[in-house]
Amino acid sequence: MDQKIKRNVIVGQAGGPTASINSSLAGVYHAARNLGYKRIYGMLHGIQGLLENRYIDLADHLKTGLDLELLERTPSTYLGSCRYTLPEISEDKDLYERIFATLDEMEIDVFVYIGGNDSMDTIRKLSDYAIITGSKIRFVGSPKTIDNDIMHTDHAPGFGSAAKYIATSVKEVIRDGWCLEISKGKVIVIEIMGRDAGWLTGSAALARGEDCEGPDAIYLPEVPFSVDAFLAKCKERLIHKNCVVICVSEGIRTEDGKYVSELANPDSFTDAQGYRQLTGTARYLSGIAAKEIGCKARAVEFSTLQRSAAHCASRTDIEEAFECGAASVKAADDGDSGVVSVMIRTSDDPYKITTEIKDVHKIANEVRLVPREWINETGDYVKDEFIRYVRPLIQGHLDPITVDGIPSHLYVPGFHDLL
C-alpha cells in the first residue's frame, strides 16, 4: 500500500440473504476501521441504492462492540439487498460514469461487495472499468451464498449455517414423523433450496447419526430425477418403517430437463432475472405418493428460514464470514482490485481454513456443483465424502442475544419504510 492518506470505504450486500452475511459486513467494518480508513459507508440495497444516492455512514449505527456483536448475529442483510445485474461496460458507459462520479465524490478508495456469483460479476465489471479509465478505486468481493455454488473457494460463507439449520430441522421432522403409527404408512417430502447445486439438500444427510437414521432418500439436482424411482423407493421403505422421509432439492429435473416444480405448476412464472420460480416440488411429489401408494403424505418446505434462521447458525460459519469480509478489505488495502476473498482448507482433521485472494474473473458466473462421485450410484443419497466435507462447517453454536425470550437483531430504523 502506498503511504497516501486513506480515505473512505463503501460496502454493499447483494443477492439472497444468509444467516452470516452480516458477519461479513462486521468483518469489513472491523478491518476497515483497524486499517485506518476515515469513513465506512454502507450502500442501502446494494448498487441499486447507490445509484439513487442511498447510503449510510456505518459509524452512526455501529457505535459499540456490542453493536458489532449483535450485527454478527443478525440474519438477512442489514443494509438491504438487491438483485441488479450491471450491464456490460460497452452497453451503458454512462451508467459506469455515474457510478464512478458518485464514488469519487464520496472519496472512496475501496468498494466491497458481499454477494454470490452475480455480485462477483459486478466486481468484475467495476474493476475492469477502473482499469480502463485509470481509476484508483479498488473493487473487491466477499463471497456469500447458502447455495455453496461459488467456484474456487472450499465453501461459501452462509452455507454452513443453512446446512446446520437443515440438518437440525430434518432430524426434528424425522423425530416428529415416526411417532404416530398410520395404517399404510406416511411419506414426508421435504423441499430444500438449491436450483442447480445440491449442497443444501445433501446436508440433510447430516441428520443421520447414532440416534437418527436420517432421511430415506436425498435427491439432488445434479442427477436426473425419476418419479418412478422415487415411488419405488417410498414403497420399498414403507415395508420396513411407518414414516418415510424424502429430501428433494427444489431444482430437481426429470431426464428431459423439466423441473419437477413445472410438472406441479405448468403456469409458473419467470422472474425479472429470467429465473423460473421453483416451488411446489414437495407438494407435487407428496401428492403423487398419496395417490399412487394410498398412504398419508405431507409436504414440508423450509422456505426462507433455511437462509435466515440465525437462531440456529453455525459458529464456524459466522467466524469464517467475518474473516472473509476482513480479508477482502485487507486485499484492497494491499492494493489488489478485481479480487475475491476465498477459503482454502489446509486440513480436514483437524479442520483448518485459511483465507486467500482469487482473481474475480476466475470466479464470476461459474457454478460449482456437487461432484457426481460424492453422490451414490443410484443417485438417491450422498456418500461419506460429502458428509466429511460438510460436517466441519456446521460445528459450534453462537448463542443469540435474547431479549424478552426471542433473539435480538440489529436494525436500521426506518429501513422498512418506503422512501
Add this chain to the structure above:
Amino acid sequence: MDQKIKRNVIVGQAGGPTASINSSLAGVYHAARNLGYKRIYGMLHGIQGLLENRYIDLADHLKTGLDLELLERTPSTYLGSCRYTLPEISEDKDLYERIFATLDEMEIDVFVYIGGNDSMDTIRKLSDYAIITGSKIRFVGSPKTIDNDIMHTDHAPGFGSAAKYIATSVKEVIRDGWCLEISKGKVIVIEIMGRDAGWLTGSAALARGEDCEGPDAIYLPEVPFSVDAFLAKCKERLIHKNCVVICVSEGIRTEDGKYVSELANPDSFTDAQGYRQLTGTARYLSGIAAKEIGCKARAVEFSTLQRSAAHCASRTDIEEAFECGAASVKAADDGDSGVVSVMIRTSDDPYKITTEIKDVHKIANEVRLVPREWINETGDYVKDEFIRYVRPLIQGHLDPITVDGIPSHLYVPGFHDLL
C-alpha cells in the same frame, strides 16, 4: 396413601407431539422412582400399543441422569403416540376388561397418560371404569398440547416452546422478507397451526419489539375471516412498506363457517377421527394477493417444526412440563384418580406458577379459545393482554446437547421398524 407395598406405574403419550412432552415423561419417571414404585413401564404408541402388549421397562433405557437430561430435550414422543379414542364403557365393555386384565397382570398401581383433550377423555373413561368395577388402579393425566386449548389450566405444557419457535421464526421471516426491494411489493402469508384456538398464531405478535415491528396482521380462528378485509389490509400496508407479512391460523373460517383451506382444496379429505385436513390456507391467500394486487407473494408453512423444534424450546416450558408430569404421579400416589395436573398462575410479574389437581370430568373434551377481548376490534391482531399472558411462557433457553454439530436425541432403537 395407604402403607401397602407400592407396585408399578405405567405411562403413555398420546396425540400430536410437542417439544416438551418428553420432559413430562421425565417428570413422571423421576417422581415415580422417588416415590418408591418398583417398575415404571412405558406403553409404546399409547393405549393402542398397550392393547397389543407393546411396552418397555423404562429403567432399561433411562440408566443415568444424563439419559433423563437428554430425554427432556428430545422432541416428539419418546414412547410413540397414537390417536385412539376409547369407546364409551357401554359401547365395548370387553375392551375395558381386556385393558384392566393387562394392567392387573402387570401389577399396575398408577396409570399416567400425557396428552391433550382426547387423552384426558381416555383418563376420564378409565377412571370411571375403575370406580364402577372397584379397581384400585389410579388413572391420572398430565396435560400437553401446542394448541393450548385445555381448560382449567393457565396454559398447557408444549405451548410455550411452540410459541417461542413461532415468534423467533416469524421475526426471521420478517427480517428476510424486507431486504430485497420489489416493485409492487411483496406479501408473505405465514400459516400456523391451530384448528379452533388461535393461541399459536397470536404468538406471532411476540416477534414485535424494539428491533422488529412484527407481523402486519394476525388472523385467528376465533374471529370470522374476510378475504376482502385481508386484501384491503395488504394493500394498505403496501403503501408504507415493501414487504407485508401476514400470519394466519390454519383454522380460519369465513363468515359462513367454511375453512379458508376448503376454498383452496375443495376436495380435501377428512381423517379417521373426523378432522378435516387443514392445509393450503397460506398458499390460497398468497395466490389471491398476487392475483388481486399484482404483487409478489409467498406462502410459508411452519409445518411440524412448530411442535418439534426442540432446538428452540422454552426453558420455562420444559421445566413446567416436567413439573406437571411429576405432579400427576404425586396425585396418584396420594390416592387421587380421575384427575389432571394443571398450572395456576399466582403472579404475572414476577411470573409464578404452582401445580394443582383438577377433576378430569371438568377438563376433557372442552376447548379453550382466545378470549374475544384479547383480540382487537377489527379482528386482525392480538391485544397487549394476550402478549402479557404469553410472554413469560417463552422465557429461557435450554441448550441442546450437541453431537457433531446438531442436537442429540434420546431414542429407543428399533422403534422405527415395523413390528
